[in-house]
Amino acid sequence: MTTRLLLEIAAGSLGLWVLSCAAMVLLARRLPAGLLKDAAEFLPACVTTAGRLRAHDDVPRRAKVALLIAIVWVISPIDLLPEFLPVIGPLDDVLAAVLLLRYAARAIPRDVLVDAWPGEPRLLERLLGSEPRDTVVR
Incomplete structure (x- = not known):
């Protein structure tokens, strides 16, 4: 060749x-509003949030490192589960982004986190889990 x-x-x-x-x-x-649209918007919202938070001065260094790892994991072509597998292909990316963003969120001021989230506020609430937190209002 x-x-x-x-x-x-x-x-x-x-x-x-x-x-x-x-x-x-x-x-x-x-897509109409609902679970499918939320799922399609979730990973890009996590990556956008991680990028915005990495540039913020109020975010501690350990949280910035976790956010950088999340971004690199998602954009890396090397995956635990190949992307071409239907449905389960992107699961490792979603799982890594969720776990690392939740870890970083523990050290980030709430208002900074809410301002950085580009998606629906209820998706952010689901991401953060059932820990007692203030209600997200946009």
Whole structure:
């Protein structure tokens, strides 16, 4: 195989991947409100929150390290469960993001955490668990 052919295959694969990601985002936005839409928005909301909190001065260093690990875990192409497996493929990403964000949330001021969350406030409440906390109001 020539180098040109390999580059064309790589470019075609990358283009196909970008188009499929764009199609998934567009289709997810058209989902009706409910559990499926919440599930589609959950992981991107966790990653966005982790990125916002890493830049905040009120977040302790150990929480920033946990958030960095969460971001790297989600964007890393290396997974415990391959992404191509239907339904269970993204579970390791979701589990890592949830556990690391919950760990970091213990050390982050509540108002900072709420301001960083881009999604539905009730999803944040579910993420944080049943610990006694103030009600999230947006």
